[in-house]
Amino acid sequence: MSAPWLVLDRVSKVYGDGTSAVVAVREVSLELQGGRFVLLMGPSGSGKTTLLMLMGCLLKPTQGRLFLFEREISALDERTLPPLRRRYIGFVFQTFNLFPALTAVENVELALNLKGINGREARRRALTLLARVGLSERLHFLPRDLSGGEKQRVALARALAGDPPIILADEPTGMLDSRTGRQIVELLADLAHTEGRLVFMVTHDPRVRDLADDVLFMEDGSIVARESTGDLREVVSGKEGR
Amino acid sequence: MVSLARKNLFHDRVRFVVALLGIQFAVVLMTLQIGFFLKFMTNASVLIDHIEADIWITAKNLKNFDFGLPFSEQKLYEARRVPGVLWAERFLMGFSYWKMPDGGQETIQVIGFNPETRIGAPWDIVEGNLDDVKYFTQIFIDEADRERLGFPRVGDEVEIIGQRARIAGITRGAKSFVGSPFVFTSFKNALKLSFIPPGQTVYILVKVAPGFSIEEVKEHLARTLTGVDVYTKREFSWKSRRYWLLVTGAGIALLSTALLGLLVGTVIVGQTIYASTMEHLKEFGTLKAIGASNADLYRIIIAQALIMATVGYATGMLLARAFLNVARRAGLEAYLPLEVLAGIFGLTLLMCIGASILSIYKVTKLDPALVFRS
Numbered sequence: 329m330s331a332p333w334l335v336l337d338r339v340s341k342v343y344g345d346g347t348s349a350v351v352a353v354r355e356v357s358l359e360l361q362g363g364r365f366v367l368l369m370g371p372s373g374s375g376k377t378t379l380l381m382l383m384g385c386l387l388k389p390t391q392g393r394l395f396l397f398e399r400e401i402s403a404l405d406e407r408t409l410p411p412l413r414r415r416y417i418g419f420v421f422q423t424f425n426l427f428p429a430l431t432a433v434e435n436v437e438l439a440l441n442l443k444g445i446n447g448r449e450a451r452r453r454a455l456t457l458l459a460r461v462g463l464s465e466r467l468h469f470l471p472r473d474l475s476g477g478e479k480q481r482v483a484l485a486r487a488l489a490g491d492p493p494i495i496l497a498d499e500p501t502g503m504l505d506s507r508t509g510r511q512i513v514e515l516l517a518d519l520a521h522t523e524g525r526l527v528f529m530v531t532h533d534p535r536v537r538d539l540a541d542d543v544l545f546m547e548d549g550s551i552v553a554r555e556s557t558g559d560l561r562e563v564v565s566g567k568e569g570r
Numbered sequence: 571m572v573s574l575a576r577k578n579l580f581h582d583r584v585r586f587v588v589a590l591l592g593i594q595f596a597v598v599l600m601t602l603q604i605g606f607f608l609k610f611m612t613n614a615s616v617l618i619d620h621i622e623a624d625i626w627i628t629a630k631n632l633k634n635f636d637f638g639l640p641f642s643e644q645k646l647y648e649a650r651r652v653p654g655v656l657w658a659e660r661f662l663m664g665f666s667y668w669k670m671p672d673g674g675q676e677t678i679q680v681i682g683f684n685p686e687t688r689i690g691a692p693w694d695i696v697e698g699n700l701d702d703v704k705y706f707t708q709i710f711i712d713e714a715d716r717e718r719l720g721f722p723r724v725g726d727e728v729e730i731i732g733q734r735a736r737i738a739g740i741t742r743g744a745k746s747f748v749g750s751p752f753v754f755t756s757f758k759n760a761l762k763l764s765f766i767p768p769g770q771t772v773y774i775l776v777k778v779a780p781g782f783s784i785e786e787v788k789e790h791l792a793r794t795l796t797g798v799d800v801y802t803k804r805e806f807s808w809k810s811r812r813y814w815l816l817v818t819g820a821g822i823a824l825l826s827t828a829l830l831g832l833l834v835g836t837v838i839v840g841q842t843i844y845a846s847t848m849e850h851l852k853e854f855g856t857l858k859a860i861g862a863s864n865a866d867l868y869r870i871i872i873a874q875a876l877i878m879a880t881v882g883y884a885t886g887m888l889l890a891r892a893f894l895n896v897a898r899r900a901g902l903e904a905y906l907p908l909e910v911l912a913g914i915f916g917l918t919l920l921m922c923i924g925a926s927i928l929s930i931y932k933v934t935k936l937d938p939a940l941v942f943r944s
Binding site for chain 1: 582
């Protein structure tokens with residue numbers, strides 16, 4: 329078995345200090361491999377998004393260590409982290425976070441530009457990525473003229489710009505109807521299963537659990553339960569059977 | 571790279587137009603005030619700068635060119651004997667009165683020069699022959715002053731302090747700083763048309779011979795001639811400008827207005843860029859999340875500032891030109907050489923970039939968690 333891509337070793341994140349300190353993530357340890365579609369579930373305020381930000385090098389842990397492809401990243405400064413994010417990580421957000429002044433294809437091109445791909449090559453790749461997420465027809469539409477599902481597909485294409493091995497998604501179906509949400513999650517699962525990426529998704533939606541390889545449950549900053557593919561399917565069928 | 575800066579700016583047209591108005595205001599105000607100020611400064615020493623003399627000898631403690639006082643013509647002959655003096659000439663400037671066609675009077679500045687050597691003569695003749703001033707009370711006036719003097723034409727006879735004079739020609743660009751029209755004539759005629767007594771001069775103009783330094787000859791003249799002051803051309807030009815600039819405060823007032831324009835423009839542009847940054851803060855956070863460095867974000871903000879500066883400068887200059895045309899028709903001239911226009915563009919760029927600093931600070935401190943908030 330190859331080395332894990334992303335390792336969290338007793339990682340904690342505390343906001344504030346003294347009496348006002350809030351522990352958002354408490355001693356979480358994880359080893360995540362490529363080719364897996366991992367869901368993180370839990371109630372609001374359980375620390376899911378903070379954990380996602382730690383994994384995405386957007387926050388530094390207060391304690392513990394983080395390794396990205398065997399390189400420790402927990403102590404790196406803000407000048408070193410952006411290139412790592414560009415190379416290894418793609419983000420998908422609940423609210424899409426598209427640039428309203430840019431068309432669908434330009435939103436993807438901008439992410440490619442940040443990764444050093446410019447001009448015609450950037451346009452070619454952006455078109456390919458948008459085709460990959462099933463959005464070849466509305467390339468030149470501004471975000472305001474796209475549906476929620478279409479916006480999330482653009483965001484997904486943008487996350488794939490530069491071909492990052494890891495995709496971190498924060499409730500990407502939160503603003504979508506169930507059918508569209510399911511389509512987006514299927515796309516994410518496909519990125520893990522057919523392209524070998526690590527896709528880590530925070531969600532509240534239990535209906536997509538059947539697509540995941542692993543499901544983590546978080547409460548009060550800690551991972552309290554973990555289910556692999558087989559267990560998950562049993563749980564789902566067990567509920568259905570009742 | 572996809573121009574997020576440009577697209578963001580043009581996406582929010584109302585905000586962009588507001589920012590442009592601020593920049594245009596600053597550009598127009600700076601251009602007009604700096605232009606008027608430079609013209610003001612140039613006029614304050616217009617004759618000194620155009621006359622080919624290296625050294626000016628004046629009455630003791632003279633404040634500036636326009637307040638010239640007479641002293642003995644004897645000094646001319648003493649000056650000519652000083653080693654290093656190639657030539658020395660009398661030059662007269664005296665206030666006088668021009669009788670208007672309606673019976674009123676207009677204050678004028680009579681300029682008397684030597685018509686043989688033409689040292690101190692007007693430099694741009696629009697009409698007439700300068701040799702004519704050798705003859706009895708023939709004068710030249712400037713085209714800019716014709717209206718003030720009742721629209722006289724070449725060949726017309728006029729009256730100056732009871733003396734008859736005939737207009738022999740028209741000059742251009744010889745506009746007096748204090749507003750009293752210049753009347754050019756021979757030194758001899760000028761004595762008749764002003765209140766300067768015979769045997770007196772107001773200035774002595776000196777040219778330094780090749781092989782001598784101006785400073786050296788100036789020092790020698792200052793030691794030799796008593797009861798007068800001796801200045802190099804540059805010193806006397808600056809003394810005259812300095813008087814109007816600092817002593818009267820008139821120049822400072824013009825410069826202050828230009829500075830005010832710059833400050834107001836900076837505040838408006840700063841406020842606009844800051845508001846735009848705040849509105850797009852989540853986008854900046856997203857950029858950070860997808861791998862943009864702080865430097866990338868700074869570039870976007872600076873690019874916005876540069877686009878605004880360029881468009882604001884170009885459109886502001888068009889407005890300034892329209893205002894200057896109106897001012898010119900009202901007799902108010904501005905002096906705006908190319909390097910000054912380039913300087914104003916530089917100031918506009920600095921103003922817009924300076925106005926972005928608060929925004930840059932804001933994105934530097936951006937909390938990445940922002941991108942995950944709905």
